[in-house]
Amino acid sequence: MARYTGPKSRIARKFGEAIFGADKVLSKKNYPPGQHGNSRRKKTSEYGIQLREKQKAKYTYGVLEKQFRIIFEKASRSKGITGEVLLQLLEVRLDNLVFRLGLAPTRDAARQLVSHRHIVVDGKVVNIPSYSVKPGQVIGVREKAKSLEVITDALAGFNHSKYPWIEWDQTTLSGKLLHTPERADIPENITEQLIVELYSK
Numbered sequence: 001m002a003r004y005t006g007p008k009s010r011i012a013r014k015f016g017e018a019i020f021g022a023d024k025v026l027s028k029k030n031y032p033p034g035q036h037g038n039s040r041r042k043k044t045s046e047y048g049i050q051l052r053e054k055q056k057a058k059y060t061y062g063v064l065e066k067q068f069r070i071i072f073e074k075a076s077r078s079k080g081i082t083g084e085v086l087l088q089l090l091e092v093r094l095d096n097l098v099f100r101l102g103l104a105p106t107r108d109a110a111r112q113l114v115s116h117r118h119i120v121v122d123g124k125v126v127n128i129p130s131y132s133v134k135p136g137q138v139i140g141v142r143e144k145a146k147s148l149e150v151i152t153d154a155l156a157g158f159n160h161s162k163y164p165w166i167e168w169d170q171t172t173l174s175g176k177l178l179h180t181p182e183r184a185d186i187p188e189n190i191t192e193q194l195i196v197e198l199y200s201k
Contacts, residue, residue, distance in 0.1 A: 050198035057190050061090045062107045067130065072199055083192030084183045091181050094121065095129035097139055100166060101175040102158030103151050118145035133177050140174030162187075 044052070058068050075086040090096060095111040098119055104110035111129040113119055119126060120140045121133065133139065141151060151173075160168035165181040168174075183192075 047198070047201075050194045053191050053194040054198055057087075057090070057188075057192070057195060060107075060188055060190065061093070061096060062111060063090070063130075069199075072195070076196075076199075081183075083196045086195065087183065087186055087188070087190065087192055088180050089132070091186055092133050092177065093129065094119065094126060094131040094133055094139070097133055097166070097175070097177065100163050101139060101168060102155050102160060103141060103173075105150070105154045109150060109154070113145075113150070118142050118148065118151075135177050135179045138174050138176045140172060146173055 078085045098110035099107045114129045117127045167176045
C-alpha cells in the first residue's frame with residue numbers, strides 16, 4: 001500500500017497549516033522549513049501556486065500522484081463542477097470517513113485501521129482505504145476491535161455533530177453516510193479550482 005512516509009512537520013510548515021492533524025512543531029516554528037525559512041522568497045509563479053494546491057490536497061487526504069490523477073479524471077467525467085466533485089470523491093473514501101467519524105486521530109491512523117481489517121461496511125470487513133462509500137452505507141468497527149485503545153482514545157470527547165453528512169450511533173460505534181457532502185460543508189482549506197487549472201494545461 002503506497003503512502004507518504006516522509007517528514008510530516010516539514011510539509012505542514014511548508015503550507016503553514018496542520019494538514020496532518022495537530023502539530024506542536026507548527027505552533028513553535030510557524031515559518032517555512034529550510035535554512036532561510038523567512039528570508040527573501042521569490043514570487044511564486046501561477047504554475048507553482050497551482051502545484052502547491054494539488055500537493056496540499058494530496059498530503060491532506062494521503063493520496064499519491066497516480067491515485068490522485070485517477071480520482072481527478074473520474075471527477076472530470078462526472079456531472080457537476082469538477083473541483084467540487086474531486087473533493088467529494090476524496091471525502092467519501094473509507095479511510096477519510098473513518099477519520100471523520102472520530103474512530104482515528106489522523107487519516108494515517110484511519111488508513112491503518114482499515115488495512116488491519118478493523119473496519120466493516122454494512123457488516124462486511126473492507127480493508128481497502130480507497131474504497132468509495134455510497135450514501136446509505138454504514139461504517140462500523142469489528143466487534144473484537146471496539147476496545148482498541150486507538151479507537152477509544154480518539155472517540156473520547158469527539159464532536160460528531162460537526163459533519164452534517166454523517167450520522168453517528170454511539171451504541172453500535174457506527175456511522176452512516178447520509179449523503180455526499182456539499183462543498184460548503186467540507187472544512188479543508190483547499191482551492192480546488194487551482195487543481196483543475198493545473199490538470200487542464
